[in-house]
Amino acid sequence: MTRRVSLWTTMVLLQLVGPADMNDTPRVSFTLGSPSRALTRFTSAQDGNTTTLLLSDDGDTLFVGARDAILSLDVRQASSMVLKGRLDWSPSEKDLDDCTMKGKRKTDCSNFVRVLQVLNSTHMYACGTFAFSPRCTYINSETFSLMTDPSGKQEEGRGRCPYDPYQRNTAIVVDGELYTATVADYHGNWPVISRHLSEGSRVDLKLDDMLGWVEDPTFISSTYVPSEEKVYFFFSEVGREYDFIDKLTVSRVAQVCTSDIGGQRTLQKRWTTFAKAQLLCHSDGELPYNVIEDVVTLPPAEGASADDTLFYGIFSSQWSVNSGRSAVCVFRLGDVKAVFAGNYKALNRDTLRWSSRIQEKIARPGECGLHSASDNALRFVKENFLAEENVHPVGQRLAMVSADQLYSNIAAQRVTAADGRNYTVLYLLTDSGLLHKVVLLDDGPHVVEEVRLFPEPQPVKSLLLSISKGAVFVGSAEGVLKVPVANCSFYWSCAECVLARDPFCGWDPSLHACAEISSIRANVGQDVEGGNVSKACMAPMNPSPRSTFTQQRPVNVSCLPGELVTVSLNEVVRLRCPEASRLARRHWKRPNSRLSPDLYLQQADGSLQFLATPSTLGPYLCLSEENGYEQILVAFQVKQKSNPTPMPAATPSHAYGQPTTHVWVGPRRVDIKENGKEGSMPTVTQESTSENSHKTSRKVNFTFRPNSWAETDSVNRAGGDTNQRMDTPCYLKELVVVSVLLVLCVSALLTAALYGLRQRCRSRTVPQSCSRRDPERGAAPQEREALRSQSPHATSKHNGQAHNGHAGKGTISLGNGVVNGSNGHLPNTPI
Template sequence: MQRTAALTAPARCVGAQRPRVLCMALTVGAAVRRAVRGAQSERRRSGFDRVLFSGTPKRRAERPRPKRSRQGTKRGDTTETKQQREAPRGAEATDKMMTMVMMAMTLTCSSLLFLGLLTAQASSSDVPKTSTSPTPPSSSSSSPRMKLSYKDLLAFHGVRRYELDRSCCFSTMLLDEERGRLFVGAKNFLLSLSLDNIAKQEHKIYWPAPVDWREECNWAGKDINLNWRADKSAPSRSAQSAVLRGVLCSLSRGMDCVNYVKVLHHYNRTHLYACGTGAFHPTCAFLEVGQKMEDHIFRMNPSLIEDGKGKSPYDPRHAAASVLIGDELYSGVATDLMGRDFTIFRSLGRRTSIRTEQHDSRWLNEPKFVGAFWVPESENPDDDKIFFFFRETAVEAQGLGKATYSRIGQLCRNDMGGQRSLVNKWTTFLKTRLICSVPGSDGSDTYFDELRDVFLLQTRDRKNPLVYTVFSTSSSVFKGSAVCLYTMNDIRRAFLGPFAHKEGPNYQWVPYQGKVPYPRPGMCPSKTFGSFESTKGFPDDVIQFARHHPLMFNPVYPLKHRPVFLRTNVDYSFTQIAVDRVAAADGQYDVMFIGTDVGTVLKVISVPKENWDNMEELLLEELQVFKDSSSIINMQISSKRQQLYVGSETGLAQVPLHRCSIYGKACAECCLARDPYCAWDGTSCTRYLPNTKRRYRRQDVRNGDPNTLCSGDHHKHRVAQKKLYGVEGSSTFLECLPKSLQARITWTYQRTTDTPREEVSGASTVHLDDRVLQTDRGLLIRNVLRRDGGMYQCHAMEHGFTQTLLGIALEVVPSSSPSSALPSDPFSSLNHGRSVNQKMWYRDFMQLVDHPNLNTVDQICEQVWMRKNRQPSKAPVPAAPASGKPAAPLGVPHGPPSKWKHLQEIRKGRNRRTHESKPPHRAPRSAGEW
């Protein structure tokens, strides 16, 4: 049986779907008003009324100052005169302070009242103007179907956390499926964690910058003392809260003179290669990790530490992108202390170090590197290419102001530089623009120019992986994020297109119309496409053309020329992406896990509507992975273990890829989820495995139609039943929370078993104006009538399927007193047309602020309990006992007299003060079984 207490005024505000600012004004305004009244009563008892209501008190007549004699005065006389002189000044200062405090409180209260009234008037346009109940929110894919909080994930869904004292910024992660380890680079630490449970079997290496490097960094203008003290004095993990850890990590982020690990790669089967900033002294080291999973080895050899210039950035705020192929490291990084010389650099290995042209904006112009990948071009390894993804200041938009473009750059792995020109410089470097835009209704496109992350999804053809990218807008007017998908065929086609050319400073960028030398710039020297064995054998005209034309004219457009997932007008931005290809019953689906800057992970898929050319995006889940809402800065996915590893500035999280049990215990609920990981096995919603028997697995990701798959399972779904009591004349709330946030909720009402059902919400037939309101959490009846009693059923409609979620039996209890908990509503029985909504907003606001008898929840609950146990008013008065003692008064419950003794004493004291009889008790807004 459902028990409900009386709704307080703030609860009424929320239940009635008031705007958030108005609700804040209501609550704070009432609190300030009560504080003002309490202060006034206290001042009256203390004798300060004359200060506030009679103006500034008259200044006391000061005693004439005694004349100082030439011989001086006694010390005791001087002290007494000083105290007498300062006494009226102290009283006057106290009076002025009290006056200023009261003026400030009054001004605050008035401001909140005015703000609330303005908000109510502005929000009146959002209230329906018709006499029927508001239409419930419709199903929309813009909101996630499931939204799980940090608390729920940690308690019920297998999410694990890892945090490290005196460290932060877990920006570098390396997944090792063979060893079952997750290698992480953070501030001053290198970590080795178990892929099965990151909270256990931890190994760590403390790798700080040397003391002399930190001191030199401090001399260069970087502050280390404040943050170093905050780092050393940080409390233990068991003693500090998540918020405090976030603050400490925020402070430590400003500490530049430490070692931030920026590079972490597999070097061979037994060693890793790691690089860090080293307090503005980039340094690299080899880590021994063993050859087998049983080899629990994780150590650093100090003799194998080497210089990291050209491999790791100096400044920890600068991003770096690198890839290690064989024994060669390809890095996009800033190579100077000031962060002005950005380059793509090849180091390690036996071949000569190569870099991009220095101080040439046509090659790189203030780039911010995002990712680097190796993609084979053919079966011949000489054709292999390295692709760099970055964003930079566009040289082709200099006449239109400073604009940021996203780029993809390519270079050949076997590039050795030129012979006479571009010596030790890349001769095969080319770049072009990455376009991710949304076409507008007026023909103009909205561009997402800020590239944030790149993920290469490997396919059966390793030469043609899919490129998933995350973009955000650079405009301060339009805010949004998008995910765009590119194919390697489109990327290669752009690099085989025309070169961008500009004749002079006053000319436009146009396609190059002249003769392109042979071999074409950008082609790798190999026997596949030519007879050149090395770039040093390229003709001089090829080298000169490559120096002056690194930019391609044609950009790379995404698949189908539009994003696969888009979000605008939201309070977050995309930062990271990881993709898993899942085999379902009706095909393969790419499940996207998108990290945001508020610590959430979005689970998204794209399904075809009529055909594969018309795709529909589905936001399945929104997971609050980090409690402190810290930005997600790295993500790694393990398809083998079905786990997602998420890194932020404050910690790490391990999240399972699927949670099939949360969708429900019915076939229809599992089918409506449209999760490629999950299917109905006949008894529950579990993980879908393609090799299981088809007759026992029911899944429909493309259509999500339970009417077809679950036609014989309707009888197994049992509807939950509750009983609710509502007091006549008060308000009551019927709560119904669907699991799916995309479902459309409707309510049906049946007074008796003989009368037909009629819908209460939406196109309601209950002609009660705004008396019955539907909110996101249920149905609110603001003024309960006797005819409201009956059976209410909550129905969820999603994707053409309707199911009953809850049945509530409402029993109306007659009110035992003529008054209610709040002043009577003169407008409740009137129909004022289009102005009734605005009056109701104003009425509720003023009732909350001006009501003098606004009790606390505990007092209201005591009144409800006492009224329930009171004898009925129509019952005969019991006869006096034989002893002659008067009978107990009505309304006082029988039982131990000590339980209600304090209430009786309070009533007696109130009667003595007011000389009035005991007032009748006010009826609560809602009462239930207690």
């Protein structure tokens, strides 16, 4: 009772402590179907649930276990997956009727292939649910055909494949023998870990039915370690060793020896080397992530000890405080071996409770070769199969925590960077259809990119890495996807290539491009650990399109070419800024000016909003800062619009041998000329413009590089010649001075006109002052003629156009620099 209260108190206190957050924000994200991230997709209208994947030894063929079929795909080409063959393996009508008679849905009564393994050099082995009556078969790898016995019957798959297609299982073939972990009954209440297809003196083995060696497990994965001659199984189950109020789920690793042949009298046809231990994925002061979701094995580096074999696992939590979060923990084989070599708990068969064993060991549980041990020793290992110690993660810490994603599948590989250092790259598949590529660094994980694979979350998925093909294969209910592991051409400059911190990619100074380091001969620009641009990009190279704000030579930033925006005064202007990466911080600058918060509003999306006034006209620069490196994202020239005039045809800058200029619209790049080499020239087309429009705009269609950061759509841009040189004279100050003088002159003229009008009104008598009556009303014809002759002008001009005298209000005519005031009325026009 004391232990129960203590454990309950600990859990409550830990729930009050929030988990430690890590930076799991992807640096860049690619939407579904983005041309910047190439994906290859295979779908078949008649084949669904393509989730069981197997790659051939040469890596050229991908075998897919689907619903009622097994597919063979040619994956030799990097950008295609071609169907080579299809084996129909569907239940008969009688099998389907029997399944539905048992109360199962007809869609679940199909044959879902759940086991697909290479048996030897000529054959494969497959098992399927087969309408809730599992079946297994052999497949000829050379002819890709099903093989059955002379009677046409197939092997029973009980204990090798689950009945229910929604139940998880794992299987692996070692030396022609099949090791499986699944459930062996229709209701899914009989979990088994067994060996099949044994020949000669070897016999098939399984767990003892009455021992309760596993408690309501969910089998996840299995792997074979040749140096240990052991198969390791990973699963989660109910932890009976904890006397807790609710059922506590724990994650386990179990082992069996491939040399095990069972006991002679005790444990006949049963495992004598079965042992299990708890995997503890947690950090100090936090609740553990106790539910294992997937595990992948990473072999040791060349020349390293077999004990350095690593197991990378995804864990979730049953506790509400960690709801919606996933953690990645890595375990070392040497630590697993040490736990299995230690002490074991003892199970009391009467009370079914575990206790620490005090008496001397009679045998060492989990040790290979116990099949020839005495009955007394076998009875000891029969009751002592749970290791007392737990397996802790490497470094006693979590390798990664995702705050807002639930990971479902994992793949891992070791990549050697340009400096010779090895980095671990993880591929994590989320339950919402996202693929995260993560590199593990000394200071924590770095999510290089995020790729959306499916429009909607998929219920069943699988992930398979092919190092030889440089791609990961994703199996889903709707088809199979092939995702290249490297996407180096996406990064347009040395700075972006280095900031990506992708161990696959480096800057090639000879080609001025980001490429895979295996193809670069010398002077690779790369810094995976630090992402230091100034260090990795020191080699002489052409200036980056998004060049750093501090150039090696002085640049008149006020005349920096960019997107020209023409506006009217007192108009709200909004300048948009692209996002270089989700880890960069964007900010705006003006030359020799401060962006006062009273005049400027910087939005959360990076855009800048302000009111167009003479003081806010001029150049604007949007910059990003990431990892200490600052670069220009986009430049704007905000000018007051004038009367629309025909625009002269743009003359290519390379016709005059001008230096390089880079025009930026959003994150796109247009190379006009660079070091004497011609680039892609923009095509300019003038749109029709009305007088009442607020902005005058042009549409510029650019020819972008294939590795452009953004989508290659046509962009609406403001008018202005974008081919101007960097040293073009700038008339910003002159424009401001002329505008101020013009405003002062107009104000003075208006004041003089109003003063004259006021004096004329005072000079009249009170009844006649500012009379609203027509001065011609009641007058004789001679008087009317005299009044007409006294009118200053019969017509006037307004905004450069002639108007009749009876067209509107009184006017002030400006001629020869003299102000001529009127009496405030036009002839024959009452006010």
